[in-house]
Amino acid sequence: MLDPVIAFFERIFHAIGRGVGVVVSVLLWPFVTVAGWFGERGFMIKAIVGGVLVIFLGLYGYFFWQSQVWTGFDPEYPSKREVIAATPGTELGGGKCAPSAMVAATADLIDFNVNENAWISSMILYKSGFFGIDWDHTPFFDNKAAFQRGVNQAIRRTTVEFVDTLGRVRGTSQVDGNLQDARGALQFDEYTWYFGVNPFGPKTPTPSFYRSAIADLETFNTRLANCEAIYDARADNLIQFIDRIAADVGSTSAILRDRSENYNGGWFDTRADDRFWFSYGQLYGYYGILKATRDDFRDVVVQRNLAQLWDEMDEQLSAALKIQPFIISNGNESGWIMPTHLATMGFYVLRFRSNLVEMRAILDR
Template identity: 35%
Template sequence: MSENDPLLNDPLLDEPQARRRWWKPSFDRRRILRWSLRGVVALLVIAALYYPVGMLLVHKIDDDPDFQAPATPEGASRAVALAAALIDREVGDYGWPSNDPFFMPGWALDNMPNYQQGIIAALARFSTEMRDQIGRVRGTSQVDPDLEKAAGQLSYSPTVWIFDFSTSWAPTASSEQQYLAAAKTLRSFNNRLSQGQAVFERRADNLQGTLDRIAADLGSASAVLDKQVEEHSGDWVDFQADDIFYATKGRLYAYGLLLRDLGTDFAPVIAERDLKAAWAQMVETFRVASTLDPLVVVNGRPDAFMRPSHLAAQGFFLLRARTQLREISNILQK
């Protein structure tokens, strides 16, 4: 501080007071308030955009009817390869928002999670049939260990994150870990099958039993659609309609692809029973049903003029596919 500083020469201030005032910083309260408000506004904008933008980035519903599994070795099952590839695509490539915690944007999605859960439900049913019927010589033979493991992994809850506080406070296996492990297990079965170390019984009764189980599962799905239409059709706002629609869509999509490739696996049986045309028609019905894609799912009255009933339309194609499954099953039984 200079000896000529006016603060030191002020007769009303002693030297210690003058020095303290000289070192006291000068704050612009209005500037601080302005920057604080800007920070708050920026945080609000980020928070407002986080979920909408994040949801757009995460959301993906892939209903490509021409989806194919990678080439399989000779002797392997095309349907099993398709199941593994579908898991890899949906869980590994697209992510699994069904178990996202609240601080992730996928937590706010509903259509994609329901669609993916419908796919996994269909794959779980297929893996069970593989374990109980197709993957065994007869009902009294030993269960294939890979198919046993895959059936359990695909039956795992779809909403488990790395913590499941309903059972334990310790970290646990997440849904996507279980499903990706199932894909790996199915590929292991297929590799063993191609080497003659596993069983894939291409018999008519096995195919018939699988079709009957799929038809029964679709019957359950049609009952859910029917209940929603009966109790809520005509409601201006039905928050459950899109959940049911996309869960059913996922089921139909996965079953359609599996049946397409089961047609290849059981080609001799289908040719022997002269079912090529009927099989192709059934697969086409699944394709049409699984590619319905309304901009907004509306649960209007079935006879409405302005507001359509997307659930009723989906239910029509579902029941048509189920009827065709039953027709083919009856032919296989003869």
Template identity: 50%
Template sequence: MLDPLIEGLKALWAGLVALAKGLWHSILWPFRAAHRFVMRRKIWIRIVIALLILPVVIGYALLIWNAAWIRDYDPAYPDSFDTASRTVSAGDQVAVEATGNAAQTCGRSYTVDAVAYLTDFNVNKNNWMSSNPLYKLGFFGIDWDRTWILDNKAAFQRGIHQAIGRTAIEMSDRLGRVRGTSQIDPNLKSARGSLQFDQYTWFINPVGDRPFGPTTRSQTYYRSAIKSLNAYQSDLVSCKATFDARADNLMQFIDRIANDIGSTSASLKTRAEAYNAGWFDTRADDIFWNAKGQLYAYYGILKGARADFSDIITSRGLGTLWDEMEAQTLSAINLDPLIVSNGKEDGWLMPTHLTTIGFYILRVRSNLVELRSILDR
């Protein structure tokens, strides 16, 4: 009875092995052809060719080394913000008057801490992959995002960057201004501009929309944003800057985050419905890791917002719902499949990881919508 099933599995395995061998030979063919060409040349020509090839080999070795894994990845990173030591909401005054040598102090913003930490995580603790020239060149002309390898980290970083860019806009436009009508804080404005900079720029612009020539790398702008955020934090703690921790600001901030992850959920749904290639969907891993990076960032940002708006969250009785939202976000972050598969939802052989993480995103968004609804009453 099981013979047809066993034979079918054997045939499937043989097909997979043949496909792997074909891909492997296709990858090795250019290198073998190049090796035969070089070995037929004179020794001094070989030396010149070796000197030309060596920087490329080193460059690709560094690319593989940097793309192989995410450094300092830790779902519990918001614990480092020490929100438990908070005594007042962000921007509220701690010392009413300066007495003697005691300086006037106000509550810090843990949302700002989260954005600064995540930006540092992206460009200092890890190498920013998207502007790496060899990453941009692709794999024999194929965009790395359309392969199975070396692209997950870049997708994860871009997901984080999407979340911190959205948060930087909210901080400069609303949270860092009195009722959204006062002058924009110069440090938040600078941070917002730096974080909105193109993600793919290296030292030299290629021929394209912008003039060819030397320029500033993306990660240099992002590092500048960290300095601006830290400067704003220093001003805030010394009561020279504003953090407007009002209920309507929290409501709008939550609304923006819900819309942002709602867009990600739609992308996951579209890919899951339109393609059912299982383990052979070369774009599924990028979409999955991009969504995971976005949730990784919002987990810390929302932890920070909970401390910044603590008085409002307590007075409105949002603690339990907020705990549930954080738990759902953490569950999504902890998804870590060895190979991301985009199979059919009712498939028995290849799972559908896009639908799985999409389910958690919808749960998180549902919690956010409910939080917003309570704040709007």
């Protein structure tokens, strides 16, 4: 009675085995063919091809290491920063003034992105993709790149405020040269390598521009500490900065919502990870910058009784940065097998934005 059933399943498993064998043989065929060709070549050809292969493997090893190891990553880094106990520009005596915590925090974040870590987005193997497929469209090697771009988004937004409002008196005085240079450098394309085709020729890579911004910000802070620069920490400037951060994270929230609602493929959504880590990086950057903003605007915070609300915002950002799933899943919100990490991150982004809106309303009274 059982023999036909056993024979049926044997045929199924044999068919599966043959199918797997065909797939494996197809995948290995290019390598077997190349190995056969390589074995028939002379010494010089073998040496050249072998050298190219060693360089290729070395580049991929370096790329793998840099994309997987996050040097200096610490979600609680803002609490470990040295607090400057005075409003920027305040005279401290002896011809010295207080520097800006915001400027220092911004320079530190750039240093974290391009000096402590390699800038992934402009590396040649990241640009070349996975057999021509953009790494952002795969589940591999793109998390750190997306995170760095998220941090950079917060940095760019902050340097714009330095130039437009904070580094000049009521927006009417001359633009500070160091801040303007820093802003210009940070607006540079995030994907440029040493060579490009549009236009064709050698180029200055992205990290070099960002490193120059560090020098410009540090120079400005040195001038500020020597009472040779302006930093206008007024309530209306803080309102404008908060408005622009709220608009920035509001846009990110919309991107998360769209991906969560329209592409919920669970663990099989290959774009979910870069959406998640970009928003994570953005919150990571704003967490440190806003901690420093509180120091720079300490008088405004005290006068408008913002301490409790600011504490709540810090707690929410800290809670959001504790979400570090090994694999990002974009499941249906009503599903019970695959989690929905994008919706969770979107919830924290909206809570953060809600805090900003409430803080802005208090400042505007």
